[in-house]
Amino acid sequence: MSTVEKQLDDLKAEIAAEIPNDISVSDVTYEGPELVIYTRDPKKFAQNGDLIRTLAGKLRKRITVRPDPDVLARPTDAEAQIRAIIPDEAGVTDLDFHADTGEVVIEAQKPGMVIGRHGSTLREITQKIGWTPEVVRTPPIESATVSNVRNFLKQEREDRREILERVGRQIHREELSDEQWVRISTLGCCREVGRASFILSTAETRILIDCGDKPGAEDEVPYLQAPEANPLNSIDAVVLTHAHLDHSALIPLLFKYGYDGPIYCTEPTRDLMGLLTLDYLDVAAKEGRTPPYESEMVREALKHTIPLEYGDVTDIAPDVKLTLHNAGHILGSAVSHFHIGDGLYNVAFSGDIHYEDTRLFNGAVNEFPRVETLVMESTYGGRNDYQTDQADSEQKLMEVIQETYDRDGKVLIPAFAVGRSQEIMLVIEEAMREGKIPEMPVHLDGMIWEATAIHTTYPEYLRDDLRDRIFHENENPFLSSQFNHIDGGEDERRDVTDDGPSIILSTSGMVTGGPIMSWLEHLGPDPDTTMVFVGYQAQGTLGRRIQSGWDEIPMNGRGGRSDTLSLDLSVETVDGFSGHSGRQGLVDYVRTMNPRPEKVLCVHGDESSAQDLSSALYHKFDMRTFAPKNLETFRFR
Structure with missing residues (x-):
């Protein structure tokens, strides 16, 4: 029996001991970072609103409960009961039943009315029909991208479940190394703007953060041939901070050259990545350039994406937890916080940030449980880069x-x-x-x-x-x-x-x-x-x-x-509309950061901007700062 199988058996026994005797557990498995519990008694699970929350806290896992297919109400009967439970004002536009997982996807104009206070309406649905409801929003403006992504993922549900189960086993595998160290290798966007890409390495895990192009320089791509990034198929995970092409354009290329693992990002970043990378290919073709990959690779990237919400602490490797936080830059952009080992080290990658509120977004989050090192953009980090009010x-x-x-x-x-x-x-x-x-x-x-x-x-x-x-x-x-x-x-x-x-x-x-x-x-x-x-x-x-x-x-x-x-x-x-913070905003982000990091790597800015910001942070806050070049590696433990 493999380590993961034994782990799942132990979890099944622990769950059985925690839940009431009249609730059965027929199977327990991993799907990506989530622990999935199958039961013949979904209605009883739903009746106890705190049961899943209690289990998640005790097991320290994200938990999804699914019914065994043979205890489900027929879709025609279930649909009538769902529509009777959900208020008409919710504007339900579609119901999609998936018997293999016991899930019903409810698309509605006002998802909050489908969810109910603290999930009360969702629990009522499960209590009545057994199905597990999942809610998505009907776009107020019709979106071909959102529709195409949702339909594609629906068609690929079987493949996607296989991917998620494989990823889940990889995340929860036994740690093999007794060593403990943390390294960051720079594959792009150092002393330059564009082609963002980094490798975060431990003795156990390698994670790629971003993989973008360089605006105006089609031949300058991240240094994916570097030993730190190879072989690509041995990278454990990819984390995408946001969808702008200087961070996302070459994510699909990874699948062309052998990567077959997960991509973690927010849900809007997933959709925008699909939109922007397909347009990237279209523009290249119209300009007579050979695109670096085919559209099929964009679909592979979408299929391998695991969306996370802001604030969710998620296991992405045996020794790494990831939490995404609002970066205030574009829709779904995220400051990516990595908690490594059992309290060993914490690293945050800012991606691109806007510290102050804008008309579109709340300002970037800069409060974390711990951060020893911050990898921070410096696009407008130059000493004269003060943006207009x-x-x-x-x-x-x-x-x-x-x-x-x-x-x-x-x-x-x-x-x-x-x-x-x-x-x-x-x-x-x-x-x-x-x-x-x-x-x-x-x-x-x-x-x-x-x-x-x-x-x-x-x-x-x-x-x-x-x-x-x-x-x-x-x-x-x-x-x-x-x-x-x-x-x-x-x-x-x-x-x-x-x-x-x-x-x-x-x-x-x-x-x-x-x-x-x-x-x-x-x-x-x-x-x-x-x-x-x-x-x-x-x-x-x-x-x-x-x-x-x-x-x-x-x-x-x-x-x-x-x-x-x-x-x-x-x-x-007209300055002042940038999605990036100016010099003062970047300094304020670090000044008010809680806790303040010990080290800052200033990246994603031209040479003078990165060096100016690095120098300013060093003198203002007496911290170790760097303006690294591409293909440098920093060891932190």
Whole structure:
């Protein structure tokens, strides 16, 4: 008998000893980090609301209870009873029964009304029909991504269960090493912005954190060939902090080269990763570049993803627990906290963070039980990287929009589809509603509309007051009548060009491809147009060149020839909308961090920014700080 089998037998006996005699346990197994208990008495489990919570606390496991298939009510009977229990106002849109696991997925416009206070409605459903309910939200804006991901995972349930069972056994395997040490190896994004990637190693485990590309430098990828990362199929887990391509673009590539393990991230990060990586392949193909992987690898990545909620402490290896916390950067972005060994060491990876609240998100979390080392972004860590106050930034944007409107022109804003666009949408919607700027069409091109739909699917990840507006006051600002989804391609863009004043938000945010190139062709020669940069423009990108004053830019012409385009539009930069903290926010994040770390590695910033921030933290807080280069390894124990 294997160690895991013996462990499960022991757990089954311990569970049986803890629960009432009239509740049976037919099987106990692992699925990923969760312990799954199968029972012929799901209704009795549901009657005792504290039983699962008590077991989870005693066993220190995440627990799911599932009924044996032969004790379930028939789906037709069960559906009638579910609909009788759930209030009509919940807006149930779909019920999907899975007899193999005894689960019924309930999709509803207001999931909270399906769950009930402290889960009371869910328990009532199980008490009546035996099935285990799982609740998902119906997107207020129809989202092809959310629908496709959910349908794909439904089709792959059998494969996914096999993956989860294999991962569960790997997590709970017997520790083989008597040694204890912790190392971090840098595979990218050190003294540069982009291609984020790190290996966190112990004597027992190797974990890859992020695997992104480098904007404007298609040939510069993380150093996955380094010995610390090889062989890829021996890595225990991948943790994705958020979905921006400089952190996620090459996650699917891992599956092309042999990785077959789990990806841990939040649920919105999973969906956004699918959206952005598929678009990444599409853009590469349109630009005549050979994509680094096929779309099948994106599906493999989705199939291997294990979503976690903020604050859930989760075993991801025999000696590593992971907890994700809000990073305030984009939807689902996470500060990833690793608790290693039995109190041996604690490391937090910030990913990208925004310390202060924004219109979209609550500020980044910086309170942890313990943190000895922080791996921290330094995108705006330079000594002069002090961002404009958000209110001042919004005022400047309104002034630019008003001035452009007065001359009958158009405002063209290149923006990241995820995060920045929604922030700008909220600012514009409020300004028009309050009469601060004239009402005019706001055209959303590229993936912005789809990314916005995903935001409204996961309101629990948005700022508290915005979440309340969307789902408690029925005032969804993203559904404002001013917003127009550009879905008619070039014909619609020409119509917009010929029409009156408007605002255009378009991807890509760094002008490296996508529909922004078409808008430049249409509006670049127009002196009445204003191009407004509201986000970071990396070195080497066309956005940085235009921002720096280039008035003639290369364009890919038809037939493969290279043309140039003369620009006569006005160019403005409005700081303060970044999803990253500025210098002061980064310093404040560390200053107020509880507990304050002993060491900080300053990464994901150009050389001067990383070194400036490292020096500032050292002098202000008397802590050990580093601005590592790529391919360095740090041993902490």
